[in-house]
Amino acid sequence: MELNPVELKENPRPMPDQPGIDAYAAHLPAYALHDNRLDATGPPRPGGPARSVAGFDEDTITLAVEALRHVAAVDPPGRQLLLATTSAPYEAKTSAAVVHAALGLAPDVVAVDLRGHRSGATALDLAIRSGAVAALADLRTTRPGAPDELAQGDAAAAFAGGGDRAAVLLGRAGHTSEVLERWRLPGERHDRVWDERFTAEILATAGLDAARRALAEASLDTVDRVVVSSSNARAAAALRRALGGSGEDAALERATGFTGTAHPGLLLAAALDTAEPGETILLLSATEGADAFVLRVGDGVRAARRGPSVHDQLAARQPLGYGRYLRWRGLLDVQGPARPAAPAPASxxxxxxxxxxxxxxxxxxxxxxxxxxxxxxxxxxxxxxxxxxxxxxxxxxxxxxxxxxxxxxxxxxxxxxxxxxxxxxxxxxxxxxxxxxxxxxxxxxxxxxxxxxxxxxxxxxxxxxxxxxxxxxxxxxxx
Incomplete structure (x- = not known):
């Protein structure tokens, strides 16, 4: 469906009485890495963690396009297109503009980048409150053999605000804590991580504060589903226990890894895939503080999902060898054919x-x-x-x-x-x-x-x- 600039201007998306989510989609790449042993002499440990892996020809722009094309093709976006990521392909250039071009959106749709580990929750909040369309996309790379290599993953999720078919926002709260947990200097490729035993308590405290205030705003004591996303695995586990989570979100994370800015969106999409209308969801993202959302699932949640479910995408993934993964990420320098590099495109x-x-x-x-x-x-x-x-x-x-x-x-x-x-x-x-x-x-x-x-x-x-x-x-x- 081609989006007409005149139609967008003359027929803006009507805003509901309560802010909410009108449509959503998730995208998992086609590959999964189950083993990162350089000298493997046997099969990997059964039931071990796996990470979702983007192909060598994918980055956060292409991941975002795959998620957003389902949402934007059916629901013309509002006045903003938001792209949240920590691994943008360009530093100074707006990556969201490339996504905008690939989707064929009208020129008056403003494309904006959001950066930082907390930007995924921020983009979701802005989409819900303003009717914008948001893509949360990340491609996570660690040093080979890092302790959390299989605990990181690649994914994208997309949300269209300005409606209530998928969910209605009942409560929202945030908590900011300046803590040195994950960071990366300009020009560096891999995140640096502080000892998670120190930062876990800080993030868990921030998460509980935000969750309690969001529940109070929604006038609820309990919810039907608890979904926790955190860059610190210890904090995530503590928050799930404290809030009475079922562990379904933890099981999904074990199959994909923590997907950075995309993770709260990916976990929310998976919850919406199976939630029944009228159920309540507490989504908590504990990264550099915390963001809590209390949502009530809408009557049109089934029609609101665009594209395949998270479960179907998990089932369709192909196993990937560690050597191939290292080549794709440029972490293993292998001699290729003696052939000139392809020419660069011109502006x-x-x-x-x-x-x-x-x-x-x-x-x-x-x-x-x-x-x-x-x-x-x-x-x-x-x-x-x-x-x-x-x-x-x-x-x-x-x-x-x-x-x-x-x-x-x-x-x-x-x-x-x-x-x-x-x-x-x-x-x-x-x-x-x-x-x-x-x-x-x-x-x-x-x-x-x-x-x-x-x-x-x-x-x-x-x-x-x-x-x-x-x-x-x-x-x-x-x-």
């Missing part, structure tokens, strides 16, 4: 061709109806000039494509021994030549159904080159 053509590069737009011919990709002045089917009429642009990013030919590149500069490149016919018209991701190249076959996914192709001269790849279509893509 003027990226701006002029934004419709193709970010929105995957083709041009539909007014004479024969065929779709030309990339869009051009001449129809690829009938040769009529003028096929690049702006009014005839059509986005292919939400359509299914069928593979008609497969090639494997064994000289790729990507951190993989080979990648698959396909030509695919798009349902409704258009043909794409694209890299394939999230599937072994040997498993790509002619006739396979694919769907576009926004990814990072490569980085050259400090410029990230984003475009659309194809990944295998799943049954949950139709949700």
């Amino acid at each position: 003027p053509p990226m701006y002029r061709r934004a419709g193709w590069k970010y929105r995957l737009e083709g041009s539909r011919c007014g004479a024969c109806g065929a779709v030309t990709t990339p869009p051009g002045r001449v129809c690829a089917a009938c040769g009529i000039v003028g096929a690049d009429d702006p009014a005839a642009k059509v986005s292919l990013r939400d359509r299914t494509a069928r593979v008609v030919s497969v090639t494997r590149d064994h000289l790729t500069t990507m951190p993989e021994p080979d990648v698959a490149i396909v030509v695919a016919d798009v349902d409704g018209g258009g043909r794409l030549s694209a890299y394939v991701t999230d599937v072994p190249p040997a498993d790509v076959t002619v006739g396979m159904a694919m769907t576009p996914t926004f990814r990072r192709l490569w980085t050259t001269d400090s410029i990230h080159n984003y475009f659309w790849k194809l990944r295998p279509w799943r049954d949950t893509d139709g949700e």
Whole structure:
């Protein structure tokens, strides 16, 4: 669905009597790491923790796009698009602007970055109160072999405020504590962490204070579900015990790792996936202080979920070897093929061709109806000039494509021994030549159904080159 700037201006999202969540989505990458032993001589310990792992072509921008495309495609956002992360691909440039372009949002939708470990809860709060759309996305990387390497993970969650189908806000409270717990200096890649035994008590105290005040504002003594997110595992465990949590959130965290700014959103999305209308939820995020939300689940919570459930995404993940993970993260320097680096994209053509590069737009011919990709002045089917009429642009990013030919590149500069490149016919018209991701190249076959996914192709001269790849279509893509 293309968002019309005029429609957004003339038909703003109506705000409900009570602030709340109108729609939500979560995105877990396709891979999971269960073992980080360099010298493994046997299988990993059964029941051990696992971490959610983003592919080598994913970052917080692409994770946010995957979560938000479900929400923004159905519910036109308000006046702001918020991106909360601690690992933005650019320092000085606004990463939310790239997300804005990939979603094809109207120019009057303001895109804003929020940074810091607490920014996920802040973005959720702003979305609930103002009707904005928020993406909470993080990609967590530690030094190889760090004690909490498997306890960190990658994920994204998206929320559209300005409605009450998913949940209504009953109470909200915050608590700020200046404590040196997790930090990273400019130019550093990995977080530094203070001994969690010292900071756990500080965060637990802040969390209990915020939770009690939020419950008092909601005029509740107890809730049906307790969801706790904390950058400190000891604090999270203490808060769950004190607040009477069931442990479902802890079980999910053990399967994904702590996903940084995305974690409160991921845990809330998982709770909403199974909650019944009328139930109450206490969401508590204890990071650099605490943020507490008391929510009542809305009657339209089932319709409010966009995209696959968290449980379905967990079940669909592929196991990942530790060596492959280290290569993807650039933590293991391996000699690749003697091939020049891909050229860096330039600013003027990226701006002029934004419709193709970010929105995957083709041009539909007014004479024969065929779709030309990339869009051009001449129809690829009938040769009529003028096929690049702006009014005839059509986005292919939400359509299914069928593979008609497969090639494997064994000289790729990507951190993989080979990648698959396909030509695919798009349902409704258009043909794409694209890299394939999230599937072994040997498993790509002619006739396979694919769907576009926004990814990072490569980085050259400090410029990230984003475009659309194809990944295998799943049954949950139709949700």
